[in-house]
Amino acid sequence: MHSVASAPNKIILFGEHAVVYKKPAIAVAINKRAKVSIKNTKKDSTIIKCNDIGLHANINPKTYNIEFLEGKKGILNYILEVLKSHHDNSPIKIDISLEVPLGIGLGSSAAITVALIAALHNYHEKVIDKSSLSKKAHEIELKVQGAASPLDTAVSTYGGMIYLKDSNIEYIKPNIEGSFIVAYTPKPADTKKMVSLVKKKLEKYPNIVGNIIDTIGNVTKTAYELIKEGKFEKIGELMNINHGLLDSIGVSSSELSQMVYSARNAGALGSKITGAGGSGSIIAYCINNEDKVLNTLKSQWDAFKTKFSKDGVIIH
Amino acid sequence: MHSVASAPNKIILFGEHAVVYKKPAIAVAINKRAKVSIKNTKKDSTIIKCNDIGLHANINPKTYNIEFLEGKKGILNYILEVLKSHHDNSPIKIDISLEVPLGIGLGSSAAITVALIAALHNYHEKVIDKSSLSKKAHEIELKVQGAASPLDTAVSTYGGMIYLKDSNIEYIKPNIEGSFIVAYTPKPADTKKMVSLVKKKLEKYPNIVGNIIDTIGNVTKTAYELIKEGKFEKIGELMNINHGLLDSIGVSSSELSQMVYSARNAGALGSKITGAGGSGSIIAYCINNEDKVLNTLKSQWDAFKTKFSKDGVIIH
Numbered sequence: 277m278h279s280v281a282s283a284p285n286k287i288i289l290f291g292e293h294a295v296v297y298k299k300p301a302i303a304v305a306i307n308k309r310a311k312v313s314i315k316n317t318k319k320d321s322t323i324i325k326c327n328d329i330g331l332h333a334n335i336n337p338k339t340y341n342i343e344f345l346e347g348k349k350g351i352l353n354y355i356l357e358v359l360k361s362h363h364d365n366s367p368i369k370i371d372i373s374l375e376v377p378l379g380i381g382l383g384s385s386a387a388i389t390v391a392l393i394a395a396l397h398n399y400h401e402k403v404i405d406k407s408s409l410s411k412k413a414h415e416i417e418l419k420v421q422g423a424a425s426p427l428d429t430a431v432s433t434y435g436g437m438i439y440l441k442d443s444n445i446e447y448i449k450p451n452i453e454g455s456f457i458v459a460y461t462p463k464p465a466d467t468k469k470m471v472s473l474v475k476k477k478l479e480k481y482p483n484i485v486g487n488i489i490d491t492i493g494n495v496t497k498t499a500y501e502l503i504k505e506g507k508f509e510k511i512g513e514l515m516n517i518n519h520g521l522l523d524s525i526g527v528s529s530s531e532l533s534q535m536v537y538s539a540r541n542a543g544a545l546g547s548k549i550t551g552a553g554g555s556g557s558i559i560a561y562c563i564n565n566e567d568k569v570l571n572t573l574k575s576q577w578d579a580f581k582t583k584f585s586k587d588g589v590i591i592h
Numbered sequence: 593m594h595s596v597a598s599a600p601n602k603i604i605l606f607g608e609h610a611v612v613y614k615k616p617a618i619a620v621a622i623n624k625r626a627k628v629s630i631k632n633t634k635k636d637s638t639i640i641k642c643n644d645i646g647l648h649a650n651i652n653p654k655t656y657n658i659e660f661l662e663g664k665k666g667i668l669n670y671i672l673e674v675l676k677s678h679h680d681n682s683p684i685k686i687d688i689s690l691e692v693p694l695g696i697g698l699g700s701s702a703a704i705t706v707a708l709i710a711a712l713h714n715y716h717e718k719v720i721d722k723s724s725l726s727k728k729a730h731e732i733e734l735k736v737q738g739a740a741s742p743l744d745t746a747v748s749t750y751g752g753m754i755y756l757k758d759s760n761i762e763y764i765k766p767n768i769e770g771s772f773i774v775a776y777t778p779k780p781a782d783t784k785k786m787v788s789l790v791k792k793k794l795e796k797y798p799n800i801v802g803n804i805i806d807t808i809g810n811v812t813k814t815a816y817e818l819i820k821e822g823k824f825e826k827i828g829e830l831m832n833i834n835h836g837l838l839d840s841i842g843v844s845s846s847e848l849s850q851m852v853y854s855a856r857n858a859g860a861l862g863s864k865i866t867g868a869g870g871s872g873s874i875i876a877y878c879i880n881n882e883d884k885v886l887n888t889l890k891s892q893w894d895a896f897k898t899k900f901s902k903d904g905v906i907i908h
Contacts, residue, residue, distance in 0.1 A: 306664045319862070477829075481814065481830075481833070483810050483814075484810050484811055484814060487806065487807040488807055488833075491803040491804055491807065492801050494799050494803060495800055498799075498800060513793075514797075514800075515842045516840075516842065517797070517801075517804075517842075518840075520836050520838070520839035520840025520841070520842075520844070521804075521836065521840045523836035523839075523840070524714075524832075524833045524834075524835070524837045524838070524839070524840065525833070525836070526833075526836075528836070529853070530853035530854070530856075530857055533850070534846070534849070537845070537849055538846065540846075561697060
């Protein structure tokens with residue numbers, strides 16, 4: 277039996293941080309994916325490999341003890357939790373390939389989790405609907421991380437665009453032309469630290485930071501309406517506004533700010549921090565000048581080009 | 593007769609752009625001044641000199657025609673309007689010295705205008721109270737510029753801190769320790785262009801940009817209260833918030849943003865654009881690390897250190 281499934285990475289277009297305070301957020305799936313392949317093995321151990329990050333682990337299929345480990349344990353925690361919940365105790369060989377680096381806020385752990393649960397169901401010739409898959413994957417993220425937004429696993433399952441509002445998730449598949457250029461700092465964003473920093477500022481200046489969070493909510497809502505009307509080219513200006521608001525609550529940095537302005541000066545329609553900020557990633561939205569923006573960012577930082585994708589999880 | 597008067601330059605601490613929409617603003621006088629000296633002359637022409645900017649002009653004292661001009665005409669327009677309103681037709685020699693460059697948004701034209709009106713009244717052995725002086729100087733700015741905030745001439749007249757709210761000007765003389773480091777780009781800010789850009793954004797996104805303008809108002813009000821309570825060291829954080837909000841309405845730039853973050857990384861308590869933005873000046877507030885911040889900024893841009901001053905116009 278050979279079972280293969282893949283699921284998309286995501287980017288947060290609007291609403292990070294404000295989403296913690298019940299404001300809406302928009303996340304979209306991109307055409308970069310995590311792919312999981314499962315095969316039988318005659319060995320005694322379950323073998324997990326991800327060459328993209330130099331991970332090789334042998335696992336006791338009954339006790340889940342790690343017998344051999346090369347590389348960082350990181351995503352292994354997600355894989356072990358999935359195996360405990362969605363596999364029997366037979367040894368298998370799991371191969372993972374990633375198109376986006378881990379730890380840059382583009383939801384690789386969610387994409388791997390969704391793809392692995394889907395591949396395991398297929399391996400066992402079971403069917404799982406998207407709603408259950410999204411829920412099960414979110415449970416895994418909660419177990420491993422302690423806290424997790426349902427956004428990442430929902431996007432990786434359904435693809436397209438997700439509008440999270442008042443704890444309701446709306447799934448839409450609009451047209452969003454052009455490209456998103458992602459650039460990232462060597463140091464990943466520290467989400468917990470950044471969320472706590474914003475919380476402290478809000479407590480200190482409720483009528484300032486509260487207003488800013490409300491305004492980010494308005495930006496997200498406006499962007500959602502424009503995208504639904506097919507006016508996706510107008511989101512660039514709103515991304516710039518959203519970035520300034522994130523800067524005002526203290527989650528930008530010298531480097532993120534330089535990335536954001538380099539992208540705009542090279543011709544991006546808009547650019548902003550994506551995710552928690554402090555360090556980490558920015559996205560720049562381009563309909564023209566895609567390569568110019570990409571090359572400008574690449575001359576100083578790690579960067580790649582990606583596109584909006586309607587595809588969610590796929591059994592190959 | 594030899595009459596000498598001087599008046600301070602100003603910096604806008606909080607509220608630029610929002611002040612256009614009736615939100616409060618805070619401006620403070622600094623310990624950098626414009627000094628005007630008036631002497632009799634036996635020549636037929638009124639002679640105007642400002643060595644700091646390479647200005648030398650001979651003026652017909654009756655017709656106000658320019659008979660000779662070396663340097664840029666710029667501030668001559670203010671001087672001629674003052675002479676028309678506050679001097680007779682006798683030739684005089686006017687020497688101006690400036691401690692702050694022209695055109696970087698620190699109110700040199702207002703400081704020159706206030707000092708010149710004061711020096712002329714003194715020359716003619718007339719007395720002018722501060723309220724009239726501030727009003728007359730504002731009239732001159734209106735004549736020359738077409739539009740002008742009363743803030744600059746009020747600060748140059750009274751010194752200290754000015755809180756403009758609902759068209760009322762409140763004059764206070766708080767203690768503000770520490771230094772303001774000013775850095776500026778080669779290209780001055782284009783106030784008209786920036787004000788019009790914000791207006792367009794407000795018309796396009798009233799419930800976003802309107803909120804941001806309200807929030808800048810809240811920042812200014814909070815800063816005013818903290819300063820009145822003697823908690824001036826706390827304004828740094830509010831300056832950072834104000835900067836992000838200015839960024840969000842599109843009046844920052846790659847260069848201004850780099851200046852602002854360089855100052856913070858070098859140890860400033862806070863930093864922001866001062867004035868219209870787009871290009872122009874930033875201020876960084878420091879209680880410690882003054883020289884480190886100054887030198888960091890000076891390594892890439894023009895910069896100088898200044899302090900809050902309670903002194904307004906002075907007859908020397």
